[in-house]
Amino acid sequence: MAQQHLEPTEPVAGHAGPVTGEALAGYLRAQATEFLRALRLHRESGAVAGSGAVPPVDAARALRRSARRISGSLHTFRPLLEADWSERMRPELAWVSGTLASEHACEARLERLLLALHRLSGATVFPAQGAGGTVAPAPSAPSPDRGNLTVGAAKAGALLDRQLTLARTRAHSTALQALGSSRFHAVADNIAVLASEVPLTPAAPSTDLRPLAQAAKDRLKDAAAALPLVTAGHPYNAEALVHGLSPDPAPHPQDAPWHQVRLLLRLHRYAREVLRGDLTDVRLLAAGEALDRHRDASEAAAAAAQAARTPRIAPATAYALGVLHADQRHEVEAARFAFQRSWQMEPVSTS
Amino acid sequence: MAQQHLEPTEPVAGHAGPVTGEALAGYLRAQATEFLRALRLHRESGAVAGSGAVPPVDAARALRRSARRISGSLHTFRPLLEADWSERMRPELAWVSGTLASEHACEARLERLLLALHRLSGATVFPAQGAGGTVAPAPSAPSPDRGNLTVGAAKAGALLDRQLTLARTRAHSTALQALGSSRFHAVADNIAVLASEVPLTPAAPSTDLRPLAQAAKDRLKDAAAALPLVTAGHPYNAEALVHGLSPDPAPHPQDAPWHQVRLLLRLHRYAREVLRGDLTDVRLLAAGEALDRHRDASEAAAAAAQAARTPRIAPATAYALGVLHADQRHEVEAARFAFQRSWQMEPVSTS
Numbered sequence: 001m002a003q004q005h006l007e008p009t010e011p012v013a014g015h016a017g018p019v020t021g022e023a024l025a026g027y028l029r030a031q032a033t034e035f036l037r038a039l040r041l042h043r044e045s046g047a048v049a050g051s052g053a054v055p056p057v058d059a060a061r062a063l064r065r066s067a068r069r070i071s072g073s074l075h076t077f078r079p080l081l082e083a084d085w086s087e088r089m090r091p092e093l094a095w096v097s098g099t100l101a102s103e104h105a106c107e108a109r110l111e112r113l114l115l116a117l118h119r120l121s122g123a124t125v126f127p128a129q130g131a132g133g134t135v136a137p138a139p140s141a142p143s144p145d146r147g148n149l150t151v152g153a154a155k156a157g158a159l160l161d162r163q164l165t166l167a168r169t170r171a172h173s174t175a176l177q178a179l180g181s182s183r184f185h186a187v188a189d190n191i192a193v194l195a196s197e198v199p200l201t202p203a204a205p206s207t208d209l210r211p212l213a214q215a216a217k218d219r220l221k222d223a224a225a226a227l228p229l230v231t232a233g234h235p236y237n238a239e240a241l242v243h244g245l246s247p248d249p250a251p252h253p254q255d256a257p258w259h260q261v262r263l264l265l266r267l268h269r270y271a272r273e274v275l276r277g278d279l280t281d282v283r284l285l286a287a288g289e290a291l292d293r294h295r296d297a298s299e300a301a302a303a304a305a306q307a308a309r310t311p312r313i314a315p316a317t318a319y320a321l322g323v324l325h326a327d328q329r330h331e332v333e334a335a336r337f338a339f340q341r342s343w344q345m346e347p348v349s350t351s
Numbered sequence: 352m353a354q355q356h357l358e359p360t361e362p363v364a365g366h367a368g369p370v371t372g373e374a375l376a377g378y379l380r381a382q383a384t385e386f387l388r389a390l391r392l393h394r395e396s397g398a399v400a401g402s403g404a405v406p407p408v409d410a411a412r413a414l415r416r417s418a419r420r421i422s423g424s425l426h427t428f429r430p431l432l433e434a435d436w437s438e439r440m441r442p443e444l445a446w447v448s449g450t451l452a453s454e455h456a457c458e459a460r461l462e463r464l465l466l467a468l469h470r471l472s473g474a475t476v477f478p479a480q481g482a483g484g485t486v487a488p489a490p491s492a493p494s495p496d497r498g499n500l501t502v503g504a505a506k507a508g509a510l511l512d513r514q515l516t517l518a519r520t521r522a523h524s525t526a527l528q529a530l531g532s533s534r535f536h537a538v539a540d541n542i543a544v545l546a547s548e549v550p551l552t553p554a555a556p557s558t559d560l561r562p563l564a565q566a567a568k569d570r571l572k573d574a575a576a577a578l579p580l581v582t583a584g585h586p587y588n589a590e591a592l593v594h595g596l597s598p599d600p601a602p603h604p605q606d607a608p609w610h611q612v613r614l615l616l617r618l619h620r621y622a623r624e625v626l627r628g629d630l631t632d633v634r635l636l637a638a639g640e641a642l643d644r645h646r647d648a649s650e651a652a653a654a655a656a657q658a659a660r661t662p663r664i665a666p667a668t669a670y671a672l673g674v675l676h677a678d679q680r681h682e683v684e685a686a687r688f689a690f691q692r693s694w695q696m697e698p699v700s701t702s
Contacts, residue, residue, distance in 0.1 A: 235586030322673020
């Protein structure tokens with residue numbers, strides 16, 4: 001998602017002095033411009049989609065990307081922005097990125113689950129990736145065929161395909177409706193204004209951004225420190241599957257703090273972008289990717305468990321879904337291990 | 352199983368010179384005596400078993416223990432023993448230890464699977480053990496109740512209980528029959544002779560044992576070096592479950608080389624005992640325990656998969672068995688990781 005530039009250990013020369021609200025305004029203007037560009041691209045490619053063109057996945061991703069960055073910056077640097085405007089904008093931006101993310105999430109989840117079914121059937125789909133490597137879904141890979149699956153695995157795959165394709169179709173309709181709604185047009189209008197005129201408070205242009213960025217970083221550090229990282233650092237601790245057969249309908253409250261750290265890590269990264277430009281710390285990137293994988297595996301495991309509750313499925317299908325659920329919960333555990341490794345590697349450098 | 356003495360880094364003072372066939376004869380006599388003692392104990396406790404005494408589990412274990420050691424020594428130091436006698440004895444000893452092991456194996460497997468079902472249901476059964484700690488079955492623990500299991504987990508537990516208790520009862524009858532058979536009496540007679548008179552070759556008393564012990568160690572080192580230890584050393588490599596949903600009826604040929612190293616490790620340990628007395632290297636002990644765990648988890652996973660093939664089970668039962676199977680295959684992976692860690696810790700010290 002973010003560009004993978006290596007970060008210099010010292011702040012960029014031009015940024016040596018205090019960074020003020022002016023930098024925030026510049027960042028917000030750039031992100032707003034990016035949003036409008038992606039929206040235009042999305043509409044253009046959408047117009048030709050009927051003629052067999054590639055669906056505007058990249059445009060939707062770029063829309064989400066800038067919506068998240070604007071929303072995150074409004075949150076982190078709240079005191080520097082007009083309160084009314086900022087309070088009004090944030091839930092609208094969350095709605096936009098959430099609505100646009102859903103279709104892609106269904107698609108990625110299905111792909112992840114079908115690839116896992118293939119891996120579990122002994123078919124070599126993709127080579128393991130690197131050191132802590134587990135097989136991750138490759139977004140551009142062709143959909144695997146079901147030639148060498150057992151009956152249970154094939155039926156489980158067909159069931160998941162049906163359920164997640166339905167969910168994806170619904171998400172697609174919802175997103176289309178949203179993009180055509182007056183609510184969305186109001187957001188787009190607001191962002192068009194933002195692209196030229198950022199509603200800073202009078203004091204903002206001379207206010208140092210660093211204390212607010214530091215506060216975002218501290219929230220991240222505190223939340224990460226509260227995670228069970230010692231356990232996560234011991235491989236095969238069998239924690240993630242502990243509630244795999246719990247009678248509790250929401251059996252994985254243990255995932256929530258990790259999801260929360262994922263969001264805080266993102267806010268920290270965006271604050272760094274405001275202060276230092278688009279230079280991404282590879283360590284933060286690795287930690288963020290581990291938490292993305294954690295979230296994806298957690299949701300895929302839930303989808304497998306959910307599919308197993310479909311009435312009148314064959315025992316072989318249920319068995320395959322049980323294996324698949326456990327496999328994805330182990331992916332959750334593997335992602336926690338990977339996060340712990342990248343997080344403990346070195347202290348967070350002072351932004 | 353073996354006593355946990357710390358091993359001095361240098362050979363014991365009294366053993367400084369070359370160790371010859373005399374030491375082998377002494378070892379075999381001691382193990383034969385041990386076998387006869389355990390047999391007497393087994394018969395005595397068996398005689399009062401009808402009066403409610405504890406089943407002679409320890410006696411059976413001691414019988415197996417010495418039978419394995421005699422058999423292993425006959426194999427490793429074959430050239431020093433009368434060939435005819437040695438060739439005749441080894442399959443008989445394998446039959447004895449195999450027959451006696453089966454009942455205990457069924458019991459331990461059931462205990463492991465029921466404990467795993469409890470852990471997967473979120474019930475705290477036993478605390479995780481140490482660093483690479485996963486919850487291991489505690490042989491002396493009371494059988495866990497099914498109070499807080501889901502319907503699927505409870506039914507899976509009941510099904511496994513039924514199937515493994517039946518297997519255990521059969522194994523018990525087979526062992527009882529075996530112990531009363533003329534075949535067993537012939538083995539016991541042979542071991543009674545061995546306790547006083549070891550059939551060494553004429554050259555054996557002056558032959559150095561070390562080259563044969565070294566050959567056993569080399570076989571172990573070669574077999575261990577051929578294991579996929581690099582993969583095993585990367586946590587969460589997802590290898591052990593790769594064939595979890597394979598249509599192949601014997602889906603885990605990948606386990607066989609590990610089982611083989613387990614046997615070679617045991618032969619190496621016994622050869623060390625002959626040469627150096629009952630001093631056990633803690634590193635070898637840890638490696639051996641990891642491979643025992645590997646074998647146990649592999650067989651428990653197979654039992655869960657087998658139970659899932661029972662006709663007319665409910666989907667919820669099949670789902671729970673799928674989760675359980677995957678959980679035990681991850682235990683297999685965890686055991687490989689643990690073996691790799693203890694094996695790579697330092698080179699095998701020269702025996």
